[in-house]
Amino acid sequence: MSLKLFLLNTFGGIKSTSKIESAKESLWKDYHVFSQVEQSDELKELLRLEEKVNAESFKKLKAQLKTLRFKGSSEERQLKQFNKLKRNKRLQKYFQTADSADLKRYENLKEGNALDRYFELERMIQQGSISSAEESKALNAEYQQLKASSDVQFFQKYPKSAAYKNYLRMQKSEERRTFNELKVVVESDEFKTQKSYLEDPKKWEKSPEFVEEKRYLELKNKPEIMLYQKYKNTDALDFPKNWELVFEDCFDGNELNSAKWKSINYYAEKTVGKNFSQHGDLQAFSNGKNTQIKGERLQIQVKKEKLNSLVWNPVLGFVEKEMDYSSDTLTTGGLFEAQYGILEAKIKYNPNKNFQDVFYLAGEQNGLRLNLFECGAKSQLGLSQSQTSNGFSLAGLSAGKLYIFSMVWEKGKVSWKINDKELFTVSANTPDYPMFLNLTSLVIQDSQALPHYFDVDWVRFYQKRKS
Missing domain, CATH: 2.60.120.200 (Jelly Rolls)
Incomplete structure (x- = not known):
């Protein structure tokens, strides 16, 4: 009897046949999976995505999108400033005046010729260019009649009104210029889209980068990919790698x-x-x-x-x-x-x-x-x-x-x-x-x-x- 073999067999030096066989079969199965993964397009995709999602630029973008909010953004500041100007009393009165019938009437009188006769008579009387007393009397009567008309009365009084003075003051003001600029911005489709985007709590989940990361994790957690990663940097598969069954x-x-x-x-x-x-x-x-x-x-x-x-x-x-x-x-x-x-x-x-x-x-x-x-x-x-x-x-x-x-x-x-x-x-x-x-x-x-x-x-x- 071989004492060495007897002692090994008695005290566990010879491992269980079933365990050895199971380990060998498992190793070959793992090797076949490993080899298939090693040559697969999925592994190529995983490695490409792995490099991308582990890049600092990708991580930075992800962090930005996860923390990005409308609150505190430049868009929120623009909207707040716009709304503040929108509540400005002088601007409100300005726009009321700008849309009023009185301003239109005044500008029509100012730009039109309805008051030309009145201004002509006024200039003649002021310059004393009327030759005869009889003509002077007639023209003066016509002048007084025109002066008492509603158009002349309105034309003389309207420029002195608070509404018109506010209109003139605000027309060239920084507030009105800023308001108009902001109005164009906040009412644009681009602004509305950006505001909606910033208010969306699932910005990251809707990004193309999230889709790539999700695909990366999906591939990474596939059983066959996990098996490949398990063996990739080990010598556990050296036997099936170096030997073939003939x-x-x-x-x-x-x-x-x-x-x-x-x-x-x-x-x-x-x-x-x-x-x-x-x-x-x-x-x-x-x-x-x-x-x-x-x-x-x-x-x-x-x-x-x-x-x-x-x-x-x-x-x-x-x-x-x-x-x-x-x-x-x-x-x-x-x-x-x-x-x-x-x-x-x-x-x-x-x-x-x-x-x-x-x-x-x-x-x-x-x-x-x-x-x-x-x-x-x-x-x-x-x-x-x-x-x-x-x-x-x-x-x-x-x-x-x-x-x-x-x-x-x-x-x-x-x-x-x-x-x-x-x-x-x-x-x-x-x-x-x-x-x-x-x-x-x-x-x-x-x-x-x-x-x-x-x-x-x-x-x-x-x-x-x-x-």
């Missing part, structure tokens, strides 16, 4: 995906064209009949049944033999292979010394193997070649439980993890050529504990993204 099987169909897996050993297919068993093994491979997808999980089943198979005999070569057990072997050879990357799989740890469940990488040369998982007669992970191996014991894990086994394969280095806990590293004699995935379940010695199942929940292979 192979995956979640076994969610009704049968094994033939585009991903073959049920014939890669080397058997290349040599004799059909499956064969190694010397000492007790099983025959059934070409996929012992493989099933059940509950979105791959199961390789070992059964007690008679089945003919080729068996490799070190002396005689391949001989046909009736085997007492059946099993299966699966490979991606010829369908998928990769050089360097991360292989991970969720596998049930179900050790039984009579069997050997193996998940490994192998290449064309069929010598060196990278064992992601071995369970049974030997329960370990690591590197093996011919009759030698360099591994780490899995004894100490909880039987019957699912774990996520990972293998990080780099140039000159391979490391193994269980539920993200790194446990073993090899830096010598590591492969530097493409390899493919292989799964098999072997019968090492007779067993009554049948059927036996090799359960795999899912498989994934990642490679570094190309820049």
